[in-house]
Amino acid sequence: MVGFSGKASTKVGLVGFGYWGPKLVRNFSQMPDADLEWVVDLDPTRLARVKAQYPGVRTTSDFEEMLRSDVEAVVVATPIRTHYRLAKAALLAGKHVMVEKPLTASSAEGEELVHIAERMGLTLMVGHTFEYNAAIRTLREIVVSGELGEIHYVDAARLNLGLFQHDINVLWDLAPHDLSILMYVLQRDPVAVSARGSASVRPGIHDVAYVEVRFPDNILAHVHLSWLDPCKVRRVTIVGSKKMVVCNDVSDGEKIRIYDKGVDRTYETDKFDEFHLQYRYGGVQIPHVPFQEPLNMQCEHFVSCVRTGARPQSDGRVGLKVVRVLEQADKSLHNGGAREPLGPAYATAGTGVRNGGVLTSDFQGNRILETQVCNGH
Numbered sequence: 460m461v462g463f464s465g466k467a468s469t470k471v472g473l474v475g476f477g478y479w480g481p482k483l484v485r486n487f488s489q490m491p492d493a494d495l496e497w498v499v500d501l502d503p504t505r506l507a508r509v510k511a512q513y514p515g516v517r518t519t520s521d522f523e524e525m526l527r528s529d530v531e532a533v534v535v536a537t538p539i540r541t542h543y544r545l546a547k548a549a550l551l552a553g554k555h556v557m558v559e560k561p562l563t564a565s566s567a568e569g570e571e572l573v574h575i576a577e578r579m580g581l582t583l584m585v586g587h588t589f590e591y592n593a594a595i596r597t598l599r600e601i602v603v604s605g606e607l608g609e610i611h612y613v614d615a616a617r618l619n620l621g622l623f624q625h626d627i628n629v630l631w632d633l634a635p636h637d638l639s640i641l642m643y644v645l646q647r648d649p650v651a652v653s654a655r656g657s658a659s660v661r662p663g664i665h666d667v668a669y670v671e672v673r674f675p676d677n678i679l680a681h682v683h684l685s686w687l688d689p690c691k692v693r694r695v696t697i698v699g700s701k702k703m704v705v706c707n708d709v710s711d712g713e714k715i716r717i718y719d720k721g722v723d724r725t726y727e728t729d730k731f732d733e734f735h736l737q738y739r740y741g742g743v744q745i746p747h748v749p750f751q752e753p754l755n756m757q758c759e760h761f762v763s764c765v766r767t768g769a770r771p772q773s774d775g776r777v778g779l780k781v782v783r784v785l786e787q788a789d790k791s792l793h794n795g796g797a798r799e800p801l802g803p804a805y806a807t808a809g810t811g812v813r814n815g816g817v818l819t820s821d822f823q824g825n826r827i828l829e830t831q832v833c834n835g836h
């Protein structure tokens with residue numbers, strides 16, 4: 460088939476048609492520049508469902524069979540423990556790869572995937588969905604504009620009842636979202652992390668975690684994660700010296716609220732330590748954030764990067780940074796909340812000149828590929 464660009468559509472294969480896979484399949488099957496050709500799953504009942512919904516898509520339980528075909532890009536939507544093995548096999552077969560979050564179950568695995576992809580000149584992307592979320596992009600623009608002033612701290616919460624996982628804890632399941640949001644919005648890499656939590660339902664598997672992430676410039680971020688909460692919460696609050704902003708992803712029409720609130724110090728004498736605190740209670744601004752399905756943006760970006768050779772916004776190196784923080788946070792979780800440093804090797808990974816296109820949006824619904832020079836993100 461020929462896509463919008465006049466070039467033949469990119470042949471895509473997906474592995475893992477469980478909870479998240481069908482959402483990816485829906486997006487790829489509707490994309491003009493992509494042909495979803497294969498779906499792989501070990502479970503025959505899942506494959507029967509694919510056949511019923513997408514009769515033109517080939518199905519198999521044999522991943523190698525798909526790799527032997529002419530698919531150009533492989534999407535991995537299987538449990539985390541399998542990401543490394545499947546992504547590595549796909550890369551070594553010469554396929555471009557998008558892996559669902561987090562990239563891998565360890566940084567050693569992630570490093571290897573990054574090196575293979577770079578050596579072979581293949582696209583490696585991780586599904587950090589929130590980096591393609593219009594509200595989170597607006598949040599980043601607000602921070603970048605300087606409107607908030609100096610950033611004091613960030614508070615994030617991702618809570619709900621379920622979905623309990625049996626082989627990973629709440630940190631590995633939910634924190635990839637918040638860590639990628641924090642790094643993307645603050646445009647800084649963390650320097651230390653600590654975490655505490657509890658395992659109330661399944662012994663040994665933490666279902667609640669409180670993660671403290673330290674960033675340069677004395678920015679403190681706190682992330683509360685839970686599978687055991689009565690309310691669905693997906694909120695990021697950023698408190699700056701001039702203004703404060705709340706991003707509430709579960710709100711329908713008011714995802715971003717900018718509060719002109721704060722505390723100012725007024726000096727009545729020329730002595731630095733003699734000042735009064737003046738509380739500012741200003742108005743609230745609610746910028747319009749047009750809805751664009753983040754997963755659709757993510758899938759389109761992947762196909763676009765495969766076709767143009769541009770480096771994805773959430774490329775393998777970005778995915779690896781998140782895995783390194785997860786690894787250290789998990790160590791802290793099992794070590795009484797000790798502060799774990801994120802060393803210099805971590806801090807420099809992936810920084811420097813980005814030579815590819817970085818997806819951005821003007822929030823009128825137009826997608827723009829901009830080329831930029833940046834540190835980290």
Ligand SMILES: NC(=O)c1ccc[n+]([C@@H]2O[C@H](COP(=O)([O-])OP(=O)(O)OC[C@H]3O[C@@H](n4cnc5c(N)ncnc54)[C@H](O)[C@@H]3O)[C@@H](O)[C@H]2O)c1
Nearest residue numbers: 475476477478479480500501502536537538539559560588
């Ligand atoms: N971006 C997001 O917001 C988001 C949301 C949910 C899940 N995810 C990610 O998607 C991935 C899948 O999660 P899920 O909740 O759909 O899991 P799931 O357990 O519901 O589904 C996984 C599917 O993969 C299949 N499978 C397992 N091993 C396989 C193998 N070796 N070969 C072929 N098929 C195999 C299983 O049969 C199952 O159908 C995970 O990485 C998860 O973190 C991302």
